[in-house]
Amino acid sequence: MAEKKSLGKEFTKGLLIENPVLRLVLGTCPTLATSTSMVNAIGMGISASIVLVLSNIVISALRKVIPQKVRIPAYVVIIASFVTIVQMLVKAFVPALDKTLGIYLPLIVVNCIILGRAEAFAGKNPVIASAVDGLGMGIGFTAALFCMSLIRESLGAGTMFADAQNILSLFGDNVLNGFNGINLFENAVHLQPMTLFILPAGGFFVFGLLIALANKLSAKKGLPKAELHGCEHCPMASNCSKLAEGKEEATV
Amino acid sequence: MKAMLAILLTAMITENFVLAKFLGICPFLGVSKKVNTAFGMSAAVIFVMALSTAVTYPINLLLGEKYAYLQTIVFILVIAALVQLVEIILKKYMKPLYNSLGIYLPLITTNCAVLGVVLLNIDKGYDFAHSMVNSVGAGIGFMIAMLMFAGVRDRLEDCDIPKNLRGLPSTLIAASLVSLSFLGFQGIVDGIFGG
Numbered sequence: 001m002a003e004k005k006s007l008g009k010e011f012t013k014g015l016l017i018e019n020p021v022l023r024l025v026l027g028t029c030p031t032l033a034t035s036t037s038m039v040n041a042i043g044m045g046i047s048a049s050i051v052l053v054l055s056n057i058v059i060s061a062l063r064k065v066i067p068q069k070v071r072i073p074a075y076v077v078i079i080a081s082f083v084t085i086v087q088m089l090v091k092a093f094v095p096a097l098d099k100t101l102g103i104y105l106p107l108i109v110v111n112c113i114i115l116g117r118a119e120a121f122a123g124k125n126p127v128i129a130s131a132v133d134g135l136g137m138g139i140g141f142t143a144a145l146f147c148m149s150l151i152r153e154s155l156g157a158g159t160m161f162a163d164a165q166n167i168l169s170l171f172g173d174n175v176l177n178g179f180n181g182i183n184l185f186e187n188a189v190h191l192q193p194m195t196l197f198i199l200p201a202g203g204f205f206v207f208g209l210l211i212a213l214a215n216k217l218s219a220k221k222g223l224p225k226a227e228l229h230g231c232e233h234c235p236m237a238s239n240c241s242k243l244a245e246g247k248e249e250a251t252v
Numbered sequence: 253m254k255a256m257l258a259i260l261l262t263a264m265i266t267e268n269f270v271l272a273k274f275l276g277i278c279p280f281l282g283v284s285k286k287v288n289t290a291f292g293m294s295a296a297v298i299f300v301m302a303l304s305t306a307v308t309y310p311i312n313l314l315l316g317e318k319y320a321y322l323q324t325i326v327f328i329l330v331i332a333a334l335v336q337l338v339e340i341i342l343k344k345y346m347k348p349l350y351n352s353l354g355i356y357l358p359l360i361t362t363n364c365a366v367l368g369v370v371l372l373n374i375d376k377g378y379d380f381a382h383s384m385v386n387s388v389g390a391g392i393g394f395m396i397a398m399l400m401f402a403g404v405r406d407r408l409e410d411c412d413i414p415k416n417l418r419g420l421p422s423t424l425i426a427a428s429l430v431s432l433s434f435l436g437f438q439g440i441v442d443g444i445f446g447g
Contacts, residue, residue, distance in 0.1 A: 208424030
């Protein structure tokens, strides 16, 4: 019973309290880059989650085999293999998504959430707990991306789920009666969407406000506010301390 | 030559890696608190970008169409090994350079900006010279963004910011404004070169 309870905790912590994007501030690059449209965000979230769960499972299964000194290169090889597999699957089954995500799909390999979880959790915990942790973190990442893209797409492009067929085509032709997004500004003659929100500047802005909101909510619960943990959760932690030794600031 | 200059300017300004492509956000937010740290970091980024492009270009030719799916895994390993090697060499033979750049090298290995520029060069089908120009341009663009932002953050220190926006949120909003200013350059490259 106790086992079950802690597994539930491993799962839910990734969703809220330790949300990788809004609380741990990991994986900022894909978050900002792919949240211009909801379909891209969901595609990115799911791809990264699959890699996260699979690499967590393999890394935790091999945690006693991999020597401590070469663990980072070993993790990178494992993660890169899964990224390649996911990349090939996406190319084969949802080619439209592969086109819109572009280089951000192979760049999952350097996504700090995945390497960060490998280092902070999967390398130390049993397989099932690591898989659950990966799943929770993956869903947390997808949820944060979804929130951001919801704000950015609806305000910036005036649509929701535009080009939904890019992903839905996976389940056959004409799924959901060919649903291909909602145009929020269809009947508004004098209103224009604020393009700023889908531009890079809007990405930084919305992300800043969401983190501020997360900080406010967590302050109510007495949790510390989100910081860019240059070191703590970063797989390159040992090098960050080098920065600190050189009397340089490595954290925000 | 004209094409080279256009690529250089595009990579530096209009398609700035940090502010338009969101690559290398971690060092951009993490190491931009002081101007000299920002400078050291970006100099190291320029160096690693140029070096990894020079090395991965022939490797990509070797992989060809048939093994193109191996790009990701091969590139990340080659870049990581290369950076490690350079770090060891610098430490042994060029101590002063190591002290100013070396500490940033391991941080850059798993930085998406470096893998990003390599993948982007292939994506755009550049030849060797164009790839090198693009990488150096992207690196210089990274440096411009870092230095500008370090200056902005200096000013932010003295501001009276609402409680919940203090720290990371205000930094991100400042980044948004810096990125907005770069929007002003949109079309400048086409304007100059009559693209």
